[in-house]
Amino acid sequence: MSLCDVTLREAGQMPGRAYTIEQKIAAGTALDRLGLPLIQTGFPITGEHDTVVTRRLADTLEAEVVAIARAREDDIAAALESGADIIEVFIPISDRQLEAVIDDSRESAFDAAHEAIDSVRDGGAKAHLTLMDAFRTDAASVAPAFEQFDAPITLADTVGARTPPFVAGYLRTLAELGVSINRVGVHFHDDLGLATANALVSSQLGVDRVDVSVASLGERAGNPALEECVVAIEQDGDSGVVLDELVPVCRAVLDSLDETVDPRKAIIGEAVTAHESGLHTAAMLEDPATFEPYDPEMFGGTRQLLFGARTGQSAARELLERAEREPTDERIENLLERLVDDGPLELDAALEMAERVQ
Ligand SMILES: CC(=O)SCCNC(=O)CCNC(=O)[C@H](O)C(C)(C)COP(=O)(O)OP(=O)(O)OC[C@H]1O[C@@H](n2cnc3c(N)ncnc32)[C@H](O)[C@@H]1OP(=O)(O)O
Ligand SMILES: O=C(O)CCC(=O)C(=O)O
Numbered sequence: 001m002s003l004c005d006v007t008l009r010e011a012g013q014m015p016g017r018a019y020t021i022e023q024k025i026a027a028g029t030a031l032d033r034l035g036l037p038l039i040q041t042g043f044p045i046t047g048e049h050d051t052v053v054t055r056r057l058a059d060t061l062e063a064e065v066v067a068i069a070r071a072r073e074d075d076i077a078a079a080l081e082s083g084a085d086i087i088e089v090f091i092p093i094s095d096r097q098l099e100a101v102i103d104d105s106r107e108s109a110f111d112a113a114h115e116a117i118d119s120v121r122d123g124g125a126k127a128h129l130t131l132m133d134a135f136r137t138d139a140a141s142v143a144p145a146f147e148q149f150d151a152p153i154t155l156a157d158t159v160g161a162r163t164p165p166f167v168a169g170y171l172r173t174l175a176e177l178g179v180s181i182n183r184v185g186v187h188f189h190d191d192l193g194l195a196t197a198n199a200l201v202s203s204q205l206g207v208d209r210v211d212v213s214v215a216s217l218g219e220r221a222g223n224p225a226l227e228e229c230v231v232a233i234e235q236d237g238d239s240g241v242v243l244d245e246l247v248p249v250c251r252a253v254l255d256s257l258d259e260t261v262d263p264r265k266a267i268i269g270e271a272v273t274a275h276e277s278g279l280h281t282a283a284m285l286e287d288p289a290t291f292e293p294y295d296p297e298m299f300g301g302t303r304q305l306l307f308g309a310r311t312g313q314s315a316a317r318e319l320l321e322r323a324e325r326e327p328t329d330e331r332i333e334n335l336l337e338r339l340v341d342d343g344p345l346e347l348d349a350a351l352e353m354a355e356r357v358q
Contacts, residue, residue, distance in 0.1 A: 001203050001206075001208065001209065001210060001233075001240075002036075002037045002038060002208065002209050002240065003036055003037070003038070003209075003210055003211075003212050003226070003229065003230070003239065003240065003241065004036070004037070004038035004039070004040060004066065004185070004209055004210070004211045004212070005031050005034075005038070005039045005040065005063075005211075005212055005213065005214070005226060006040040006187070006211045006212070006213050006218065006223055007027065007031065007213040007214045007217050007218070007226070007253060007257075008024050008028055008039070008040065008042060008053065009040045009041060009042050009043060009050075009068060010040075010213050010217060010218030010219055010222065010223055011213065011217035011218060011257060011259070012024075012042065012050075013218070013219045014217065014219065019257055019258075021049060021052050021053055021056075023256050023257055023258070024041070024042075024053045024057075024256075025053065025056055025057065026252075026256035027252075027253045027256040027257050028041060028053070028057045028061060029057075029061070030249050030253050030256060031063075031214075031249060031253060032060075032062055033242065033245045033249050034241040034242050034245055034246065034249050035062070035063075035240070035241055035242045036063050036240075036241060037063060037064060037240070038063060038064050038066055038086070039057065039061060039063040039064075039065055039066065040065075040066040040067070040068065040088070040211075041053050041054040041057050041058075041065050041066065041067060041084070042054050042067055042068075042082075043067065043068045043069070044067050044075075044078040044079045044081065044082040044084070045069065045070070045072075045074060045075040045079070050067070050082070051078065051081060051082045054067050054079075054082035054083065055082050055083045058082070058083040058084055058085060059083065064085040064086055065083075065084050065085050065086070066084060066085070066086040066087075066128070067082050067084035067086070067088070068087075068088045068089075068090055068130070069087050069088070069089055069090070069120075070089070070090065070091075070116075071089050071090070071091050071109065071112035071113045071115070071116040072112070072116070073115075073116075073119060075116075076089070076116050076119045076120055076123070077119075077123075079120070079125070080119075080120070080123035080124070080125060084125060085125065085126060086125060086126045086127070086128055087120040087123075087125045087126070087127055087128070088127075088128040088129070088130055088154070089113055089116040089117060089120065089127060089128070089129050089130070090129075090130040090131075090132055090156075091109040091110070091112065091113045091129070091130075091131065091132065092109060092131075092133055093106060093109065093131040093132060093133060093134050093137050093141070093142060093145070094132075094133035094134070094136045094137040095137075096133065096136070097132055097158070101132075106141065110145070110148060113129055113149065114148075114149070117129065117149065117151055127151045128151055128152045128153070128154065128185070129145070129149055129151045129152070129153045129154070130153070130154040130155075130156055130185075130187065131145060131153060131154070131155055131156060132156050132158045133156065133158045133159065134155035134156055134157075134158075135155060135156070135157040135158075135161070135166075135167065135170060136157075136158075136159070136161060136162075139170055139173040139174050139177060140177065142155065142174065143174055143177040143178065143179050146174075146178075146179045146180070146183060146184075147178075152183065152185055152208060152209065153183065153184065153185065154184075154185030154186065154187050154209060154211070155184060155185070155186055155187070156186075156187040156188075157186075157187070157188045157189055157198065158187075158189065159189060159191060160188065160189030160190055160191030160192055160194075160195060160220070160221060161191065161192070162188075162192075162194070162198060163194055163197075163198070164194060164197045164198055164200075164201040167186075167198045167201050167202060168201050168205060171184065171202060171205045171207070172205070181205055181206045181207055182206055182207070182208050183208055184202075184207045184208060184209075185207060185209030185210070185211070186198070186199060186202040186207050186209070186210055186211065187211040187223070188202075188211070188223060188224050189218070189219065189220060189221060189222070189223060190216050190218075190220075190221035190222045190223060190224070191220055191221045193221070195216065195221075195222070195223055195224040195225075196216075196224045196225055196228045196229055196232070198224070199212065199224035199229050200229065200232055200233070203229075203233060203237075210224065210229065211223060211224070212224045212225065212226040212229050212230075213225070213226060214226050214227065214249075214250045214253045214254065215227070215250065215253075215259065215261045215265060215268060217259060225266070225267070226250065227246055227247070227250050227266070227267040227268050227299075228266050228267055230243070230246055230299070231246070231267050231294055231299060234294075234298075235294070243298055243299055243300075244297075244298065244299065244300045245300055246267075246300055246301075247267065247268055247299050247300040247301040248300045249300075250267075250268045251268060254268075267299070267301075268301075273292070273296040273301055273302065273303050273304060274304040274306060275291060275292075275303075275304065275305055275306065276306040276307075276308060276310050276311075277310050278310050278311045278312030278314070278315055279312065279314075281305050281306070281307060281311065281315045282312060282314035282315035282318060284303075284305055285305070285315060285318045285319075285322075286318075288303060304346060305346070305347045306343070306344035306345065306346060307319065307339050307343055307344060307345050307346075307347070307350035308339050308340065308342075308343020308344030308345065309339070309340045309343060309344070310344075311336060311339050312336075313332055313336070316332045316335045316336050316339070316354075317332055319335065319350055319351060319353075319354040320332065320335065320354050320357075322351055322354070323351050323354035323355040324355075325354060325355065325357075330358075331357060331358070334357050334358055335354055335357045338353055339353070
């Protein structure tokens with residue numbers, strides 16, 4: 001399974017955003033440190049901005065650079081002009097989107113996609129196909145695309161309407177209809193807060209490609225969070241990314257784009273690897289895994305043990321022992337009082353206090 005990062009293209013669609021070319025180049029360059037196979041950079045028909053970003057990143061990144069295009073000659077020409085390695089042609093496939101977006105039939109959309117894919121290949125790029133709103137389309141209407149097109153096909157939950165049980169059932173139905181799941185890519189949105197869960201279910205069922213974005217940046221509620229998918233996949237599998245760069249790269253991308261996340265954001269929030277509860281810190285001094293799901297350092301993050309008003313006798317005793325002081329009852333009480341007054345303190349500062357306390 002390959003992860004495709006879509007941050008640059010999806011984040012650029014968020015209302016009010018006007019990233020500069022240099023911001024996107026910095027973000028794309030940082031992303032490349034993760035060793036991702038695919039980085040989607042933009043939609044070149046929208047203008048010079050996405051064309052320049054795509055061209056510069058296609059010239060410099062190790063990852064294959066993906067540009068998107070409608071199934072139209074002008075879009076394909078613009079995408080080819082941008083120098084993208086892969087051009088991802090997208091067409092609507094649900095009845096609702098066929099009517100409202102292109103006012104045409106599924107057969108005509110397929111015909112346009114065939115022509116577009118031929119043009120992409122004639123122009124020297126690789127072609128991928130995305131079926132918009134696929135997850136709101138009867139599987140029997142989606143399965144024929146896998147017979148008709150030899151390109152990799154991504155199925156999009158364009159409005160983020162689906163749940164993990166639905167996604168699993170949908171992919172199994174496609175398999176029963178003869179589709180090889182290892183040809184399927186998936187693109188989810190987080191409108192129900194389930195994009196990451198949907199991505200993981202798809203990954204477990206053996207899809208070929210999963211689209212992700214840093215901190216879920218993307219249209220409306222965004223996409224599966226890159227950092228959440230990587231850490232979750234790594235619990236029992238291989239995400240294929242450079243693990244100890246994960247947190248630094250995600251933060252570098254956010255900095256480049258001038259985006260912030262809540263301190264409590266999973267994996268990359270500043271607060272999510274900090275612990276102050278007395279029962280937890282006491283046990284974590286012995287064995288950090290007691291109260292954490294993964295070692296943050298494995299992903300380039302840092303664990304923070306804090307000592308203050310919530311510290312209990314066990315942790316105070318351990319601090320004194322580590323500071324090579326006899327943990328008498330009086331000393332434990334004094335240390336706890338000092339921690340209430342001056343805390344919360346990080347481990348080193350708490351140890352210094354334990355060294356000095358009467
Ligand atoms: C699901 C996604 O996230 S897709 C990406 C969404 N991103 C954006 O929309 C980026 C910002 N958009 C834009 O800058 C503009 O909308 C542009 C440059 C893309 C297009 O602008 P315009 O040419 O003025 O057209 P407009 O936005 O009205 O698009 C409608 C046209 O696209 C056609 N179209 C829409 N989707 C497709 C498709 N997948 N394949 C082929 N044609 C399509 C419609 O049929 C319609 O064609 P018509 O003009 O011949 O009637
Ligand atoms: O991923 C693409 O190629 C565009 C389609 C998309 O973003 C979506 O359907 O949500």
